[in-house]
Amino acid sequence: MDLNRLSVNTATLGEVPIKEAVDLLARAQVPAIGPWRHDLGPVGATGAARLIRDAGLQVSGLCRGGFFTKDQYGNRGDNHRAVDEALEIGAKCLVVVSGGLLQGSKSLPFSHEAIRNGLALLLDYARPLGMPIAIEPLHPMYAADRCAINTLGHALELCDGLGPGIGVAIDAYHLWWDRNLAQDIEKAGKQQLITAYHVCDWLVPTQHLLLDRGLMGEGVIDLKNLSQMVGGAGYSGFVEVEIFSERLWSKPPERIVQEVMDAFTFYV
């Protein structure tokens, strides 16, 4: 993949202050950044926006809003703040993760219903402000506690009744295993719903449910094929590298950026 499509998610760099992350990426001529809200740090969205703009970086997306099942108001206050921050830093979208089972409930159908309602409320706020929402289905191993939307097909169904202003974030790590992925990507493309595309790799063995993701090429995901599908479906935006990996984080941040760029060039 051409490096002019690269965005680096701040989580990939480990615990690095936003100023350092921005400087690092700008020096390496990485064109875009994908910040986590908690990584904006003490300078906040306003300060981060200035740093990012001054460095000439673009923002692929802001991570993240959602968690609609957290309370009976669909986590509204926090989600409105997330939209405001996304606008402030000029993000191309706000990435949203749905939340898992409703507090104290074992019912997936009820939780799915609450997610739909929360998403609708969030869109009422985000749509007039012009901030696109990208719903990101996560791997089924997060269904209980993080995200009960676990396939692209399910995310597309949600979009169906709720658009405009909503699309999907396709993350290789979460979706690679799904035998319906190719057809769902095609469908998402036809409806122009592909709003973000994230890459990393699935390691064998995987040692930890959260913090053992691989650099592209280290694992089993056929990323070139996936990129071709996503591109073939019409997506031409940034490709964001988001890797949670204690192994990677043990390296100096400059080294991480270099390895990400190499892997992006050869394996995505």
Add this chain to the structure above:
Amino acid sequence: MDLNRLSVNTATLGEVPIKEAVDLLARAQVPAIGPWRHDLGPVGATGAARLIRDAGLQVSGLCRGGFFTKDQYGNRGDNHRAVDEALEIGAKCLVVVSGGLLQGSKSLPFSHEAIRNGLALLLDYARPLGMPIAIEPLHPMYAADRCAINTLGHALELCDGLGPGIGVAIDAYHLWWDRNLAQDIEKAGKQQLITAYHVCDWLVPTQHLLLDRGLMGEGVIDLKNLSQMVGGAGYSGFVEVEIFSERLWSKPPERIVQEVMDAFTFYV
């Protein structure tokens, strides 16, 4: 669930010799056992068959065959031995796990094809001998290295072209998150394909991809509802409790059996 439906998988008891496992279950008046092949131990299938018969236990299923993607012969020799052992101990079915990606390949479609071929070859051997094969879809977190069949829908599709002599093993742990589960169970019932039903629970948080499963009631799976669906679809066979849990294994085996019986009565 009534205790006369209970089968205890030997993996639930930890590292216990087969004789001790059989004695424990018989003493507790558990009607059935679900042995792993490696748990048959030095007495082998012949010795275990005698122990189980003498104790008056039934065998819900033998774990396990499969791993069709291991070599170009669909792991044939080992799978034939598995069928022979299942026959010898009088198992109601041989539980089969498909295997993950083909060695050195990143192609899921090729791997699915190899699985279908391996399964067809296994059926050629098992069908005339009268040993039913139960294909068990595993959770997507095992797609790469253990099982690339990750939904009941996919397993049913495999059965479709390969029957008779094949059915599905429905395991709550692996499938609970799937929003299509209810409709697929109904479909499986209509085609009389439900050959085994396994239960345990999904813990929040889950600390380990393999060894942190919960006793029924400890986690988030709506097991009563699932049991109702499986029963409603016509399955009336044994309900096998299969729990890989280092926490559980730290307890004395008699205690494990008691806790399993209590949880089975209250939460399944």
